[in-house]
Amino acid sequence: MAAGSKKLIVALLLIVVCFGAAGGAQQRRIVSLVPALTEMLFAIGAGPQVVGVGSFDAFPPEVSKLPKVGALLDPDTERILSLRPTLVIIYGSQTSLQDQFARAGIGTYLYRHGGIATIFQTMRELGDTTGTRAQADRVVRDLESRLQAVRARVRDRPKPRVLLVIDRQPKTLRGIYASGGRGFLHEMLEIAGGRNVFADVDRESVQPSHETLIARAPEVIIELQAEGMIAPADAGGEKALWSTMSSLPAVRTGRVHVLTGQYLVVPGPRLAQAAETLARTLHAEAFR
Amino acid sequence: MNEAVALKPAHAIAPIRTRLAVTVLGFGTLAVVTCLIAPLVGSTHISLARAFDRSIPFAENVDAQIFFVARLPRVLSGALVGAALAAAGVVFQALLRNPLATPFTLGVSAGASLGAMLVIIFGLTVSVGPFSAVPLASFAGAAVATAIVYWLATPYRKAMSTAVLLLAGVTLNSFFSALIMFVQYVADFAQAYRAARWLMGDLDVGTFQPIVAALPLVVIAFALFALLPSALNVLSLGPDAAATRGVDVVKAQRIAFFSASLATSAAVSLAGPIGFVGIVVPHLVRLMVGVDHRIVLPASALFGAAFLVACDLGARTVLAPVEIPVGVVTALIGGPFFLWLLVRRS
Numbered sequence: 001m002a003a004g005s006k007k008l009i010v011a012l013l014l015i016v017v018c019f020g021a022a023g024g025a026q027q028r029r030i031v032s033l034v035p036a037l038t039e040m041l042f043a044i045g046a047g048p049q050v051v052g053v054g055s056f057d058a059f060p061p062e063v064s065k066l067p068k069v070g071a072l073l074d075p076d077t078e079r080i081l082s083l084r085p086t087l088v089i090i091y092g093s094q095t096s097l098q099d100q101f102a103r104a105g106i107g108t109y110l111y112r113h114g115g116i117a118t119i120f121q122t123m124r125e126l127g128d129t130t131g132t133r134a135q136a137d138r139v140v141r142d143l144e145s146r147l148q149a150v151r152a153r154v155r156d157r158p159k160p161r162v163l164l165v166i167d168r169q170p171k172t173l174r175g176i177y178a179s180g181g182r183g184f185l186h187e188m189l190e191i192a193g194g195r196n197v198f199a200d201v202d203r204e205s206v207q208p209s210h211e212t213l214i215a216r217a218p219e220v221i222i223e224l225q226a227e228g229m230i231a232p233a234d235a236g237g238e239k240a241l242w243s244t245m246s247s248l249p250a251v252r253t254g255r256v257h258v259l260t261g262q263y264l265v266v267p268g269p270r271l272a273q274a275a276e277t278l279a280r281t282l283h284a285e286a287f288r
Numbered sequence: 289m290n291e292a293v294a295l296k297p298a299h300a301i302a303p304i305r306t307r308l309a310v311t312v313l314g315f316g317t318l319a320v321v322t323c324l325i326a327p328l329v330g331s332t333h334i335s336l337a338r339a340f341d342r343s344i345p346f347a348e349n350v351d352a353q354i355f356f357v358a359r360l361p362r363v364l365s366g367a368l369v370g371a372a373l374a375a376a377g378v379v380f381q382a383l384l385r386n387p388l389a390t391p392f393t394l395g396v397s398a399g400a401s402l403g404a405m406l407v408i409i410f411g412l413t414v415s416v417g418p419f420s421a422v423p424l425a426s427f428a429g430a431a432v433a434t435a436i437v438y439w440l441a442t443p444y445r446k447a448m449s450t451a452v453l454l455l456a457g458v459t460l461n462s463f464f465s466a467l468i469m470f471v472q473y474v475a476d477f478a479q480a481y482r483a484a485r486w487l488m489g490d491l492d493v494g495t496f497q498p499i500v501a502a503l504p505l506v507v508i509a510f511a512l513f514a515l516l517p518s519a520l521n522v523l524s525l526g527p528d529a530a531a532t533r534g535v536d537v538v539k540a541q542r543i544a545f546f547s548a549s550l551a552t553s554a555a556v557s558l559a560g561p562i563g564f565v566g567i568v569v570p571h572l573v574r575l576m577v578g579v580d581h582r583i584v585l586p587a588s589a590l591f592g593a594a595f596l597v598a599c600d601l602g603a604r605t606v607l608a609p610v611e612i613p614v615g616v617v618t619a620l621i622g623g624p625f626f627l628w629l630l631v632r633r634s
Contacts, residue, residue: 056476056477071477072477073473073480074473167478167481167482169408169422169482169486170411170413170421171413171415171420171421172420172422172494173494174490174492174493174494175482175485175486175490198609201609201610203610206609206610207485207610207611208609208611209331209358209362209492209604209611210357210358210362210492210494211330211331211332211354211358211359211604212331212332212608212609212611213358214332214350214353214354214357214358215331215332215350215354216609217350226478244357244494244495245353245357245494246346246347246353247346247347247348247349247350247352247353252347252348
């Protein structure tokens with residue numbers, strides 16, 4: 001009986017200590033202006049700490065209930081302050097905003113754009129900051145193993161030369177932005193068993209001319225579209241635009257794909273899903 | 289310089305026809321040579337023999353595709369836009385009697401830009417004939433801006449006041465620019481970026497269709513320009529002086545205003561607002577051939593074509609495969625060159 005109550009007391013103490021740590025030192029009120037980092041917070045279990053999000057935040061669905069406080073160009077400082085945050089996640093270029101919050105005694109976390117390693121690093125750091133490091137580590141390990149699985153699936157397949165289009169003007173092939181040889185999109189493409197035609201360009205994005213596109217002769221063209229950019233009904237017409245460059249191997253073999261979904265372009269915890277989609281698009285036969 | 293001219297006996301100055309012929313031949317050769325060389329050079333090496341080899345199917349002929357799909361439309365749109373903007377610059381400078389006037393001074397390009405922004409940002413996809421949505425909207429925006437400025441600055445059957453014209457244009461420019469900023473501000477990232485890119489100008493049209501759409505407008509504008517040179521010579525002295533020399537000031541002003549606005553609208557709808565061509569080229573040409581509009585106008589059109597094609601050649605080759613927006617190149621090359629000529633002359 002005495003031993004039993006002792007155990008109970010120890011257990012209760014442990015619970016108090018744990019909750020005390022979370023509630024006192026690490027339970028935060030977070031405003032995140034960066035959609036990718038908002039996703040990360042929810043993925044690593046820090047979602048309940050989020051009290052405000054950026055104007056473009058759409059995932060996970062929970063964020064639709066949270067106050068929207070602007071974004072890169074139009075952060076609403078008053079609104080943010082009124083939410084009494086203890087941590088504000090902002091873009092690396094928002095240095096004056098950082099100063100402003102520093103004067104108000106509010107901590108900031110600066111978003112850095114980078115490759116997959118940076119994404120994982122960011123998740124771990126957010127885990128440290130929000131007291132959810134253990135779950136952050138789990139999420140990262142899970143993503144790593146999923147990426148590894150994708151890599152293994154397509155390992156023995158021939159790697160086509162791929163043009164990964166991030167953006168362009170609708171209804172015309174003007175203003176094309178493609179992934180260069182740096183950044184998470186490029187890395188995802190390589191994991192998914194494609195060779196980026198602009199792997200040699202050490203930038204995140206390239207604006208290729210028609211001439212460069214023809215000269216680089218991609219065997220597959222993948223266009224990534226965030227939702228709502230192209231109506232699904234127009235996807236066929238958008239694909240047909242490429243036929244003006246009929247010498248492109250991708251056009252001749254009909255390997256032009258328009259993929260739609262926010263998850264494809266957000267450098268966050270859905271990147272493994274995006275890599276899987278890319279791999280299925282490039283190597284359908286490996287997934288039968 | 290002027291004294292030297294004045295001291296020469298009158299018969300020493302060649303008649304206008306000879307000067308015109310010599311100038312057009314000189315600048316025409318420059319334009320033609322530039323347009324012939326430009327498609328031969330690019331970020332990729334191509335074999336001309338292969339490009340023109342009819343025995344290879346077009347779909348498999350990479351060299352031919354680079355030549356006919358990538359380079360030729362680009363050079364042609366460069367020539368068309370360069371000629372239109374430079375000639376429009378000459379006409380606006382004479383009409384407004386202001387050496388700082390450009391094709392964009394009266395709000396035509398701001399109107400065009402606003403039209404293009406709205407289409408890019410709200411994702412509208414109307415198209416009429418060979419015009420796709422963005423060129424169509426930018427042309428409509430330019431037409432609206434032109435109409436507003438005209439309505440503001442033209443009293444019924446009286447001569448336009450250049451001061452009112454200039455002020456109305458500058459104000460409209462600021463007003464449209466504010467609207468453009470507002471529209472960009474409420475847009476999302478990708479759209480705002482796309483819109484910003486459009487504002488830098490781009491000649492990589494990829495097909496002949498947009499050129500075919502803009503060409504008739506430019507041709508009409510140039511046909512009207514052909515009526516103007518003598519009137520512009522007198523107009524640049526001021527409307528009163530022009531009237532005493534028997535020029536129908538009201539008519540000349542209106543033709544000048546509409547033709548230059550039309551040329552500018554067509555150019556902007558094809559390639560976005562490419563800056564500096566419309567101000568630098570007319571001045572460079574004047575420094576070379578004098579101020580007579582009968583010579584300056586055709587010379588500027590030809591030199592403008594050569595200048596923009598050459599700038600675009602630089603834009604697409606210097607940092608290949610990365611491209612520099614052509615508007616950046618025109619300003620980078622045109623600015624210092626212009627200053628150098630200015631300093632050398634004074």
